[in-house]
Amino acid sequence: MSIYLNNAATSWPKPHIVPQAMYDFMVNSGANLARGTAAKRDLGTMDLVLNCRELLAEFFHSYEDADPRYVTFTSNITESLNIVLKGYLKPGMKVLTSSMEHNASMRPLRRLEQKGVHITVLPCDMEGVLSLRDLDKVLKEDSFDLMIITHASNVCGTVQDISGIARLCREAGVPLVVDSAQTAGVLPIHVSDLGLAALCFTGHKGLMGPQGTGGIIWKPDFAEKVEWFIEGGTGSFSHLELQPDSMPDKFEAGTPNLPGIAGLRAALQWLVKEGPEKIHARETQLGLRFIEGVKKIPGVILAGKQTMEGRLPVFPLNFTGRDHAIVAAELVERAGIETRPGLHCAPVAHKTLGTDGMGGALRISIGYFNTEKDIDCCLETLASILSEPLKA
Ligand SMILES: Cc1ncc(COP(=O)(O)O)c(C=O)c1O
Numbered sequence: 031m032s033i034y035l036n037n038a039a040t041s042w043p044k045p046h047i048v049p050q051a052m053y054d055f056m057v058n059s060g061a062n063l064a065r066g067t068a069a070k071r072d073l074g075t076m077d078l079v080l081n082c083r084e085l086l087a088e089f090f091h092s093y094e095d096a097d098p099r100y101v102t103f104t105s106n107i108t109e110s111l112n113i114v115l116k117g118y119l120k121p122g123m124k125v126l127t128s129s130m131e132h133n134a135s136m137r138p139l140r141r142l143e144q145k146g147v148h149i150t151v152l153p154c155d156m157e158g159v160l161s162l163r164d165l166d167k168v169l170k171e172d173s174f175d176l177m178i179i180t181h182a183s184n185v186c187g188t189v190q191d192i193s194g195i196a197r198l199c200r201e202a203g204v205p206l207v208v209d210s211a212q213t214a215g216v217l218p219i220h221v222s223d224l225g226l227a228a229l230c231f232t233g234h235k236g237l238m239g240p241q242g243t244g245g246i247i248w249k250p251d252f253a254e255k256v257e258w259f260i261e262g263g264t265g266s267f268s269h270l271e272l273q274p275d276s277m278p279d280k281f282e283a284g285t286p287n288l289p290g291i292a293g294l295r296a297a298l299q300w301l302v303k304e305g306p307e308k309i310h311a312r313e314t315q316l317g318l319r320f321i322e323g324v325k326k327i328p329g330v331i332l333a334g335k336q337t338m339e340g341r342l343p344v345f346p347l348n349f350t351g352r353d354h355a356i357v358a359a360e361l362v363e364r365a366g367i368e369t370r371p372g373l374h375c376a377p378v379a380h381k382t383l384g385t386d387g388m389g390g391a392l393r394i395s396i397g398y399f400n401t402e403k404d405i406d407c408c409l410e411t412l413a414s415i416l417s418e419p420l421k422a
Pocket residue numbers: 038039106107108109132134135180182183184209211212232233244
């Protein structure tokens with residue numbers, strides 16, 4: 031028996047049409063992109079990739095003047111963030127971020143800092159919320175070249191007021207980049223209304239696609255200012271020994287993950303049909319069942335928000351007198367319950383929540399395919415573990 035409660039790491043299971051589309055691509059088609067003779071199979075691959083770009087541009091409400099060329103495919107959001115941050119920020123530039131970021135942006139930022147980029151990390155409160163008042167103040171006191179923020183925390187599920195943050199950045203003329211790893215596919219993200227410079231996404235979490243997929247939705251004039259990260263063959267402009275400047279080739283050297291793109295396209299089709307609102311409502315309902323239950327168990331310490339308001343169903347737990355990693359191992363052993371202990375690649379977020387001194391937390395993250403039975407089993411198993419006497 032297995033109960034999967036680690037959806038913040040990657041969503042599982044996937045809708046059946048996702049692996050089916052990947053299998054179909056590999057068995058029945060399988061041609062490379064723009065590296066053939068324009069035979070039927072080559073055209074099929076071109077059609078797949080263009081159609082997936084179109085679906086992504088539509089799904090995230092990209093800019094009207096942005097054709098699908100301004101959708102870049104990457105292998106994951108980590109690559110997307112590296113492309114944007116390392117391609118845009120130059121020594122002497124100033125960047126704003128928050129104290130709830132994942133290492134996917136914090137590590138490139140700290141590397142850039144060593145090269146002379148100035149980083150300001152705005153502290154969030156104990157619930158992981160960035161205060162708009164603090165942001166407004168800092169934007170008025172200094173000038174910045176970029177702001178990068180995660181839409182929702184992978185540690186505690188706190189969702190930032192992205193509309194408010196985007197408004198303040200627009201007023202201050204600061205390009206805003208959003209890490210949507212935890213929200214894409216679950217919460218609406220309107221790239222053009224928000225005026226984002228770049229939306230970075232990963233395919234394998236809320237978007238329900240396969241691992242190894244991700245991307246960037248660009249504001250066209252921002253994309254022009256970003257330098258390419260990887261250079262090589264693009265299947266186009268082969269007479270040039272330099273990387274072409276034109277989109278989408280500029281950021282897509284090398285053969286893309288075509289089976290992954292086939293799976294991601296199927297996942298997007300499934301998402302549009304199912305409806306992200308329905309998915310979010312269901313996950314919130316299960317989250318409510320969990321949070322109400324877990325707060326009644328003696329010895330549980332829940333960090334971050336204490337209700338379901340303004341959050342995703344991602345819960346960081348610690349336990350009086352017990353190591354959370356041992357509890358995590360017990361959950362697997364007793365009932366096959368899969369969670370994730372530790373720091374979740376976000377040490378700065380744990381510092382903000384006050385859980386860094388405990389080595390992080392046991393993270394329970396609920397997904398669309400979980401059931402009430404899964405939640406109840408997890409609560410019962412937790413209660414049973416915690417009711418046992420502490421070992422001396
Ligand atoms: C907020 C956030 N950003 C970035 C990432 C990195 O995602 P990936 O490993 O798909 O690049 C994650 C993954 O957990 C995340 O939760």
